[in-house]
Amino acid sequence: MPVLRFDSVSKVYPGPRTALEAVSFAMDAGEMVFVTGHSGAGKSTLLRLIHLAERPSRGTVLFDDRNLASVRGSAIARHRRDVGVVFQNHQLLTDRSVADNVALPLVLRGMKRAEIGKRVRSILERVGLGGRERALPEQLSAGEQQRVGIARAIVAEPTLLIADEPTGNLDPSLSTEIMALFAALPERGTSVLVASHDIALVKRMKKRVLVLANGQLEDDIAPEDLADA
Known part of the structure; x- marks a missing residue:
């Protein structure tokens, strides 16, 4: 059963500005997945929808087969206990x-x-x-x-760890160590979703990669295809 599923998810901000447009993918329990793309491609918005810092304009986000649209009030705090978050600015x-x-x-x-x-x-x-x-x-x-x-x-x-540019402030050797730490988490029962623009690091990890471009899911690359990506 997927730990996370996006079904035709769009997010439109006032302006209007479309951050995500009809994004669909599923992530299995025990999987480590990278989300990459240019600045403004929608990576951070995607993560914020999972953590309920944002709500989609259209479409459905499912976490452990639960529609996050139904998670309100005190249930939001319970949901966030199941989703570990690594923020860009530490908080x-x-x-x-x-x-x-x-x-x-x-x-x-x-x-x-x-x-x-x-x-x-x-x-x-x-x-x-x-x-x-x-x-x-x-x-x-x-x-x-x-x-x-x-x-x-x-x-x-947590059931799922989401990380937004977690190696942005780290030197290359420490970045590799932290990614190795993340890669070991699925064995301990935590699935991992990492947003990163560090293409070289992402390729070295040999994990599935979701590629966002202008808010759309442009590609879904399997680990074995990364050498040719």
Whole structure:
């Protein structure tokens, strides 16, 4: 069963400006998929529809076979627990430590303090930030802040992780490490959807690629076809 499905989804902003036009695709549970395209192609809008930061103008978005149009009120917060998000601008709480930022999804789930501490330390080690638990975000580099955002997004092992240009502030070697971390998530039960304009990095990952152009799904490239793309 697909973890995510778009059926003829369009998003039109006032103006009017069409960000997405009749986009259809399905993503299986346990899959890692990239969305690529030029700036303004609709990548961020697509991710915002999944996270319910936006609603489609037309069409249907299904998550775990649930129509997101029916998700309203308090159910939005429950939906977002199942969707980890790595934002371009980190969106960290500046007055909280690294550990507190990463722990937030676990606190919201009511997890016990001892288990939270263990999970947070483990995930910070995995993203290369072991020993930085007590630092404040302003004491970190942009790349380190990005890794805190990634740790927060995956610490609760969500059903789906969506990431908007997650390697934009990272050097090439760290970008490769973070992508390897993402690629390991499906084995742990988390599907991964990454928006990126880094074509070279996307090709190296050898995963399925959705190509957006002017709000339309221009291509859906299977991993085995990437060498010729």
